[in-house]
Amino acid sequence: MTALRIVIVLALAAGTLPAQHEAVQNPHTSPEDVAAGGRIFRSHCAVCHGLNGVGDRAPALTTGRFRHGSSDGALQETISKGIAGTEMPGIFFNGLQLWQLVAYVQSLGKNSEVEKPTGDPAAGKTVYTERGCNGCHRVDGEGGRSGPDLSDIGASRSLAHLRAAVLNPNEKVLPRDWTVKAVTRDGASIAGRRMNEDTFSVQVLDAEARLVSLAKSDLTSYEVSQESAMPAYQGMIRGKDLDNLLAYLASLRQRRASE
Numbered sequence: 609m610t611a612l613r614i615v616i617v618l619a620l621a622a623g624t625l626p627a628q629h630e631a632v633q634n635p636h637t638s639p640e641d642v643a644a645g646g647r648i649f650r651s652h653c654a655v656c657h658g659l660n661g662v663g664d665r666a667p668a669l670t671t672g673r674f675r676h677g678s679s680d681g682a683l684q685e686t687i688s689k690g691i692a693g694t695e696m697p698g699i700f701f702n703g704l705q706l707w708q709l710v711a712y713v714q715s716l717g718k719n720s721e722v723e724k725p726t727g728d729p730a731a732g733k734t735v736y737t738e739r740g741c742n743g744c745h746r747v748d749g750e751g752g753r754s755g756p757d758l759s760d761i762g763a764s765r766s767l768a769h770l771r772a773a774v775l776n777p778n779e780k781v782l783p784r785d786w787t788v789k790a791v792t793r794d795g796a797s798i799a800g801r802r803m804n805e806d807t808f809s810v811q812v813l814d815a816e817a818r819l820v821s822l823a824k825s826d827l828t829s830y831e832v833s834q835e836s837a838m839p840a841y842q843g844m845i846r847g848k849d850l851d852n853l854l855a856y857l858a859s860l861r862q863r864r865a866s867e
Contacts, residue, residue, distance in 0.1 A: 632681025636707040645712025661716040662766040672717020723767045725855035732856025753817035762860040777836035791829045
């Protein structure tokens with residue numbers, strides 16, 4: 609077979625995958641299956657996706673729309689194989705347990721009573737800019753780097769999480785948002801977000817958006833702060849401005865080519 613024919617065959621085969629996923633139906637969708645899937649979810653998935661799938665370290669699952677496919681077959685594939693380049697691992701259950709977990713995840717979108725934003729996203733974007741949020745945060749490649757990228761924050765955090773993050777960011781600070789201060793043997797001071805750390809080294813994103821890798825053996829002092837570097841806006845952003853800002857943040861759901 610020529611190289612061109614191989615490419616064409618592979619392309620055609622890849623094109624059939626979404627259709628195959630759409631054709632797969634979950635054979636285990638009874639109330640008992642959903643309840644069993646809920647127990648599996650709470651023991652294996654809630655630590656990242658939040659209790660009842662409202663989102664935390666990982667995306668919220670209450671919308672019924674999933675980036676890597678929303679059909680039963682696509683969810684089965686995502687759960688069993690995981691998502692490369694993310695914290696989502698493959699989960700090796702037997703067929704029944706896997707389908708029960710799919711049934712529960714699908715039920716989250718159907719039965720969701722999650723709070724919906726009431727503000728105006730366009731007006732919220734103005735609040736976001738006027739308050740200087742873009743000085744620290746990036747959205748779709750624009751803005752600062754000292755704070756977390758918010759391009760997809762609406763898909764991973766519930767409205768309650770977003771409100772708490774704006775008004776009282778110290779309420780919950782994920783390890784990826786911890787900050788560090790370090791001094792090297794030659795007297796240089798480095799401060800910024802702790803991007804990665806192992807036994808021997810630490811990588812820091814400094815205030816000028818430079819990624820600095822430090823060997824711990826070269827440091828004379830090293831401190832990790834588990835508090836947020838973001839100021840609390842309790843009492844500073846309120847009323848319509850707060851509603852609009854939350855609506856803007858909730859609208860940030862970056863699309864991928866696979867959608």
